Amino acid sequence: MGRTIPLPMLILAVLGFCYMLLPILVVVLAGLTAGEFLTFPPEGLSLRWVVAFLQSEKYLSAFFFSFRLALLTMIVATILGTAAALFLSRTRFIGRGAMRAFFLSPVVLPGVVIGFSLFAFYISTGIGLTRTIWGLWIGHILYSTPYVIGTVGAALASYDVSLDEAARSLGASPMRTFRKITLPNISQGIQAGSIFAFIVSFGQFEVSLFLSAPNAEPLPIAMYNSLRYKFDPSAAAAGIFAIILVTASVLLTNRLVNIGRLLEKK
């Protein structure tokens, strides 16, 4: 057994890893501080801010609101994104490339732009979505769906269409073919896309800033608002829970996917 990665690459990889993990470490340690203010390094370790978070009506409701919002966003984004990816990969027409780029544009557009455009749209059309839960949900769906289109699109790109053709000529209708053949073979892409959608929605800040209703703030907005007035370590404690939730959802899905593999092998 030899090392298969050249040493310089390995060093770079470790550095990159540290670079990505450091902010997380800072948040976790800051949330565990024993001091009165949000500082780093922390002034001694304690769970007092974690307890404060768990007792804070404002943070807890924001946390669970974000959770529900991300879950509902994930469901709609997964359905829309999968349908869009299928349409883009299965049809041939002039302007398909442009359409794909358009569908994926929310990934590259700054969130501020999307948030502001929707905000302006809601206000100018007066369709009653300005600063409502529904308006916020729509914004999150718009922002998350491209991630599903991306991952499902990648799964479909390597999908062998003759599998579908074989199923059709063996007697399966288009709908049955999709359910019994296509779907099981692109499910990994769909699952990856839906985790992405969940995480992206859960951490979304800019779109929420413009669209969230005053009585229903998602967690990032709640943290931002409280930090504006008070340098309160319970925001970092809230961050700890957000990190735990996201990590757990990734690990859980990973596990589910692998269990699926194992079951298949019998």
Next chain:
Amino acid sequence: MSSVEFQGVSKKFGGTVAVEKTDIAIEQGEFFSMLGPSGCGKSTTLRMLAGFIAPTTGRILVNGRDITDLPPEARGIGIVFQNYAIFPHMNVFDNIAFGLVERKQDKATIKRKVEATLAQVGLTGYEGRFERELSGGQKQRVALARVLVIEPEILLLDEPLSALDKQMREEMKFWIKDIQKSIGITTVYVTHDQSEALTMSDRIAVMNEGRMLQIGSPVDIYEKPSSRFIAEFIGDSNLLRASVTELTDTGCVVDLGEGVAVPARVSDAVSVAPGEPVGLLLRPEMVRLMPAHDGEKPRLSGKIVDEVYQGALRRYRVAAGTHELVVEVPNRPELVRMAAGTPVDLFWSAESGVAVP
């Protein structure tokens, strides 16, 4: 009534014509091959029959029934793909059972039929395997079993052997032909390999650029090709420049230049006229090569250019006047070897030469 009938079928993709107006009639139980170079429209023709592509013009009939507008699932046609298209998330049993499940047959019947088909293709005991646990040849068998188990009216095979190694290909060639014969199922086979087409088919359609150039038995196609393209595409060929001097009952007489006149046959599919320039097709194995000597008058005389050793054969290149041709000689010790420069005489029987326009 033909088993499969194409009536004026053509296919255009945008501006490009993939298949030109085609009429074919394939008989019940026939093994019909479509042979041609890459991009000539073989797969397109097959896929129109399977229902994956709608023809631009024309009708397709199966056992007299017009299926042109039926979706693939309503056609009762089985197709085996080049890459087999085994469902990767199902084991061998479920793959083969798929068509039966779609036909809502009961569990016991499905089990019985799948097992019988597995035995037929020699894969008993492989029920639980997945695609990634099968060799190329085994995948091929599963793909065929999956189709045969639903007892389709027509069997379609699109280059089913091209993903296998040479030895496996030889073996599967005969195996597929045997199964096809024993069931007596009408089969349309697509290939660009002439040896597959010659060995397996009852009839071959040679295609080029979307057109069926000649349809006939392997013997017809090989021994009386109707064009230069077919003569050169199938087997090795010598095409000598010639011109028709007169027509006869069996074909014609052609002039090879310098006063050499030889008889030649002509495909029924074409007609030639005196004075017309043609190619005289001589297969390398049909020509007899002898060191020059007095006696029987040769058809041509020339000199050996070089010799290539091929194990079972020796291939000689011979220059005869303005012509150059390749001659194959069986590698037997009693046949003398001829060095470059040796003067030689060339003989062939009257039936061996074919005039192709």
